[in-house]
Every structure is written in structure tokens, then in C-alpha cells.
Amino acid sequence: MPVVSDISSKQVKEGPHLVGNFTVLGEFKLEPEKKVKQYLPEWLAKPGIIKTDLEKTPVEDLDMLHPCLVEKLKENNISHFFPVQTSILPLILKDCGGQVGFSRTGSPLRDVCVSAPTGSGKTLAYVLPILHILLPRNVCRIRALVVLPVRDLALQVFKVFENYCQGTQLKVKLLGGQQAFEEEQQTLVVEKMAGYLSLVDIIVATPGRLVDHINKTPGFDLSRLRFLVIDEADRMMDNIKQNWLQVVEKHVFKVHNPDDPVKRLDRTRTPEGTQASCDGKKLAFQKLLFSATLSQDPEILQQLKLFQPQLFTTLVSSKHTQNKETKDVSSKKKEKHVKDKQSDLEEGEFVGKYSTPSTLKQLHVECKAMDKPLIVLHCLHNLQYRQILCFTNSVESTHRLYLLIKLYGDVEVREFSSALTVAAREKILQEFAQGKVDMVICSDAMARGIDIDNVQYVILYDRPLHIQNYIHRVGRTARAGKTGTAITILEKREVCTYKAMLRESGKDKFKKLKIKPNKLFSLKPRYNDSLRKLPMILKEEKRGKRTY
Numbered sequence: 001m002p003v004v005s006d007i008s009s010k011q012v013k014e015g016p017h018l019v020g021n022f023t024v025l026g027e028f029k030l031e032p033e034k035k036v037k038q039y040l041p042e043w044l045a046k047p048g049i050i051k052t053d054l055e056k057t058p059v060e061d062l063d064m065l066h067p068c069l070v071e072k073l074k075e076n077n078i079s080h081f082f083p084v085q086t087s088i089l090p091l092i093l094k095d096c097g098g099q100v101g102f103s104r105t106g107s108p109l110r111d112v113c114v115s116a117p118t119g120s121g122k123t124l125a126y127v128l129p130i131l132h133i134l135l136p137r138n139v140c141r142i143r144a145l146v147v148l149p150v151r152d153l154a155l156q157v158f159k160v161f162e163n164y165c166q167g168t169q170l171k172v173k174l175l176g177g178q179q180a181f182e183e184e185q186q187t188l189v190v191e192k193m194a195g196y197l198s199l200v201d202i203i204v205a206t207p208g209r210l211v212d213h214i215n216k217t218p219g220f221d222l223s224r225l226r227f228l229v230i231d232e233a234d235r236m237m238d239n240i241k242q243n244w245l246q247v248v249e250k251h252v253f254k255v256h257n258p259d260d261p262v263k264r265l266d267r268t269r270t271p272e273g274t275q276a277s278c279d280g281k282k283l284a285f286q287k288l289l290f291s292a293t294l295s296q297d298p299e300i301l302q303q304l305k306l307f308q309p310q311l312f313t314t315l316v317s318s319k320h321t322q323n324k325e326t327k328d329v330s331s332k333k334k335e336k337h338v339k340d341k342q343s344d345l346e347e348g349e350f351v352g353k354y355s356t357p358s359t360l361k362q363l364h365v366e367c368k369a370m371d372k373p374l375i376v377l378h379c380l381h382n383l384q385y386r387q388i389l390c391f392t393n394s395v396e397s398t399h400r401l402y403l404l405i406k407l408y409g410d411v412e413v414r415e416f417s418s419a420l421t422v423a424a425r426e427k428i429l430q431e432f433a434q435g436k437v438d439m440v441i442c443s444d445a446m447a448r449g450i451d452i453d454n455v456q457y458v459i460l461y462d463r464p465l466h467i468q469n470y471i472h473r474v475g476r477t478a479r480a481g482k483t484g485t486a487i488t489i490l491e492k493r494e495v496c497t498y499k500a501m502l503r504e505s506g507k508d509k510f511k512k513l514k515i516k517p518n519k520l521f522s523l524k525p526r527y528n529d530s531l532r533k534l535p536m537i538l539k540e541e542k543r544g545k546r547t548y
């Protein structure tokens with residue numbers, strides 16, 4: 001009779017094994033869980049790198065660019081291109097064949113995706129090549145369409161186009177709902193004996209208004225569209241569910257099923273009697289996508305139906321942060337260094353997903369929830385910070401904080417919300433840029449893309465829930481190579497999540513804004529007074545008796 005040993009007193013053997021005549025199932029050592037690597041398509045996994053460490057290029061050096069645009073740049077005090085412009089401008093220009101509607105070779109053009117930090121100059125990276133290519137056009141037709149998620153952003157981009165179109169024959173139009181729909185229709189198309197004529201070359205629009213015009217404006221023709229720019233592309237992908245892109249493509253390709261790849265490439269209806277119709281050239285069409293937080297989800301990107309896309313991005317992963325690492329590398333070695341870094345990248349790693357400007361200082365401060373307003377007051381009254389944008393997570397939180405700061409007094413503070421008219425919002429931004437307003441408090445209405453001069457500080461009063469929100473909020477400062485500081489106010493329990501979130505943007509060192517307790521203490525009497533008054537004001541506002 002075999003003796004079954006006392007297994008509890010011995011070492012546990014791994015896997016099934018024999019003990020005498022018995023098979024003991026044994027135990028299994030738990031292996032550490034292996035991280036599943038995401039498989040990324042080649043174009044996402046191996047992007048083109050925007051080299052941020054290279055010498056700046058003077059605007060005259062890009063001899064491909066039309067002299068009138070170079071002049072305009074100089075008028076606007078732009079003497080050198082930013083890296084994203086140095087990389088993207090020649091890329092788009094090299095494919096233009098001199099004829100407005102066609103590529104150089106006549107074959108379809110690859111779509112371009114750009115992921116670069118906030119304030120790095122992405123707008124001019126598409127405005128300039130589009131204008132350059134459209135400048136020699138003979139007939140006015142809609143040839144460029146720029147789609148943005150919200151009206152304020154559309155207005156901002158429209159102003160840039162308008163500025164650079166001045167003195168040229170090109171006409172740009174904003175479809176943002178400032179005008180009545182019928183009025184807008186009249187400024188887009190005119191009916192003549194020979195048919196409809198477009199009155200605009202370039203349209204800047206939000207998706208809703210654009211689809212309305214496509215569906216309801218007779219003669220609104222996208223069949224000659226050369227460029228479709230999707231700015232804030234990751235945000236726009238959320239809107240894709242509204243089908244705006246499907247509607248646009250249906251009109252660009254004039255096919256019933258824009259998903260049919262053969263039909264899409266068959267955009268061959270060249271105008272009769274032109275040089276191109278003899279060459280058999282195809283009408284060119286190119287999508288240009290821009291964002292500071294471009295999605296890396298291939299499934300989401302799939303919805304954009306990109307044609308042989310190419311991605312360009314700045315290098316930000318902590319392991320590959322070139323800014324730091326290339327500091328001491330001589331300029332000759334720099335290019336090689338960037339190439340090496342690119343080939344070093346782990347397979348499937350997407351490098352350009354989330355990046356913050358290198359001129360941005362990022363701090364956080366820990367406090368109790370009830371002390372959060374005191375931290376803001378400390379920044380304003382003790383540290384004398386000015387030109388502050390302060391972000392909260394809700395309209396209620398914005399309003400409450402606004403009232404508290406206002407009741408405390410001695411600073412000019414404004415509340416910015418989507419409930420305000422476009423004109424009122426513009427006025428606040430103007431006053432802020434002129435230094436007449438010390439602090440603007442807002443929820444995410446202002447987080448994306450808005451380019452305000454002179455934002456020195458961004459305070460994140462509530463912790464943003466996603467890294468994308470963080471990147472866009474802090475990106476309102478440290479723009480165009482200027483310095484800026486972002487301060488995130490955190491409760492103790494939020495610190496870990498905050499650090500984990502920032503690691504996604506390649507950050508592994510965290511700095512605290514240190515505040516001596518007595519500094520907050522000195523603010524308390526007046527603050528408590530404001531707190532006491534607050535419920536009454538909120539009550540009166542509710543009854544409609546008072547607006548503060």
C-alpha cells in the first residue's frame with residue numbers, strides 16, 4: 001500500500017505528478033499577467049517624426065510657397081516656421097501639380113494625419129498650403145472644406161484664412177450660424193442662366209450647419225473639393241456617428257455608396273476640354289487631419305476612410321523624449337539620433353498620442369476639497385498671478401467658484417460658458433487678451449483649440465477625467481513657444497490617478513506647488529465671509545431676482 005505523504009508539510013509541486021500510484025493534480029504557479037500588445041497598422045506604428053530640435057526655418061527659405069503668402073507671414077510678424085509647419089507644408093505642396101484640381105502625377109493623393117502639441121502652429125500648417133494651391137484657380141468653386149467641432153473654433157480658423165486671403169481672389173466663408181440660414185445660402189451660391197455658380201472657394205464650418213447646406217442649399221456643390229480638413233480630429237470622430245462625413249463624401253464622390261472603394265477612386269470626371277481631360281488625370285482629393293490628441297484606435301480611424309494615410313507626430317514617449325536627450329548631441333548627429341530613436345520604438349507603440357509643449361511647467365497642489373477655492377485665491381492674492389484660465393468640470397462648479405472669487409473682491413474675474421452669446425464670449429476673450437480681466441473661469445467650452453494671447457497660468461480646479469481633457473486644458477498656455485504654467489488642484493485621493501494619467505503623456509517627474517499653511521490661513525476670514533453670502537445670492541439668482 002503506497003503511503004500518501006503529508007503534502008501540506010512539503011513543498012507544493014507544480015502541475016500533475018505521481019505520488020506512488022496516485023496522480024496528484026498539483027498546483028500551478030501564477031505567471032505574472034502578460035500585457036497584450038496592441039497591433040497597430042504600419043502607418044500608426046511607424047509615423048513620420050516632426051523634428052522639434054532642428055534649427056528654425058526662415059519663411060523665405062521655403063521657396064515653394066507663393067511670395068504673397070510669404071509677405072503676409074512677415075506682415076503678421078512670422079519670420080520662421082514652427083517644426084510642424086516645416087514638416088507638413090512641403091509635404092502637401094510637393095504633390096501639387098500647378099493645376100488647382102489635380103495632383104502632380106495625376107494619381108490619388110495620400111491622406112495626412114498630424115498629431116502635434118497644443119499651440120505648435122497646426123492651423124497655419126494647413127492654411128498656407130491650401131491657399132498656395134488654390135491661388136491660381138480660374139473658376140470659383142468650393143475646393144477646401146475645413147470642419148471643426150464648435151463655432152468658436154470655426155470662427156478662429158476662419159479669421160486666419162480671411163487674414164491670409166486678403167488681397168487675393170480667394171473667397172472664404174464661415175458657416176457657423178451667425179447669419180440666418182437663408183442669408184447664408186445667398187452668400188454661398190448664385191443661380192445664373194448657365195446654372196449655379198459658387199461664390200466661395202473655402203468653407204470653414206461645424207458639421208451640423210454644413211450638412212444643412214449640403215441638403216438644403218441648391219447648387220451647393222462639393223464635386224470639385226480638393227481638401228477636406230478635419231481639425232481637432234479626435235473630437236470630430238465622436239461626431240462621425242452623426243454621419244456628417246458620409247454626407248460629405250457622398251457629395252464629393254457623387255456616389256450612392258461612399259464606402260465602395262472602387263467608386264471612390266473613380267473620381268475621374270475631369271472637366272471637358274481642359275489639359276487634364278486630355279492627360280486622363282484624376283481630380284485630386286485629400287483629407288488632412290490635425291489634433292493634439294489624435295486617437296490611435298485603428299477602428300475609430302477606420303471610420304474616416306483614409307486613403308493610404310501617413311501620420312506625422314512629435315516624439316514624446318518618456319523613454320524617447322528627444323528634447324531632453326538631444327540637448328548635448330551636436331547638430332550633425334541630431335538627425336541620425338531622431339532616426340535611431342524612431343527605429344528604437346517598440347513595435348506597436350504609438351509615440352505621438354499625447355504631448356505637451358516643452359515650454360509648459362506642470363505643477364500640482366494637494367488640499368482638502370473644501371480648501372480648493374482658497375488655493376485659487378492664494379494664486380490671485382498671495383502669488384499675484386494674473387492672466388489665468390481656470391477650468392472646472394461643470395457649469396455649476398464654474399458659477400460657484402466665479403461667485404466666490406467675485407465676492408472676495410479685488411480682481412477682475414469672468415465666467416465663460418456656452419450659455420453666453422458668441423459676441424459676449426468674444427468680448428471676454430478680448431478683454432482677457434488686453435489684460436483687463438485677471439481670470440476667466442470656464443468648463444470645457446474653452447478647452448480645445450482656442451488660441452488666446454497671453455495666458456500665463458492655467459488652473460485645473462477640478463481634476464480632468466481623461467488625459468485628452470488635461471492636454472487640451474493645459475494647452476491654452478505655453479503656446480507658440482512661449483512659457484506657461486499649469487497647476488492642477490487635487491484632493492489627496494486623486495493624486496495617484498493624476499500621476500497615472502500624466503504618465504500617458506510621457507511624464508514621469510511630478511512637481512508640487514508648495515504652499516505654507518499660514519498663507520491660506522490669512523485668506524480665511526474674508527473667504528468665510530464670501531462663503532456666508534453665497535447661498536443667498538444663489539437663492540436670489542434662482543428666483544430670477546438677481547444676476548451677479
Ligand SMILES: Nc1ncnc2c1ncn2[C@@H]1O[C@H](COP(=O)(O)OP(=O)(O)OP(=O)(O)O)[C@@H](O)[C@H]1O
Pocket residue numbers: 077078079080081082085116117118119120121122123124291292448449450451475479480
Ligand atoms: N511660425 C510661427 N511663428 C510665430 N507664431 C506662430 C507661428 N505659427 C503659428 N503661430 C502662432 O501660434 C499660435 C498657436 O497656433 P495654432 O492655434 O495654430 O496652434 P495649434 O497647434 O492649432 O494648437 P491647438 O492644438 O491648441 O489647436 C497662434 O497664435 C499662431 O498665430
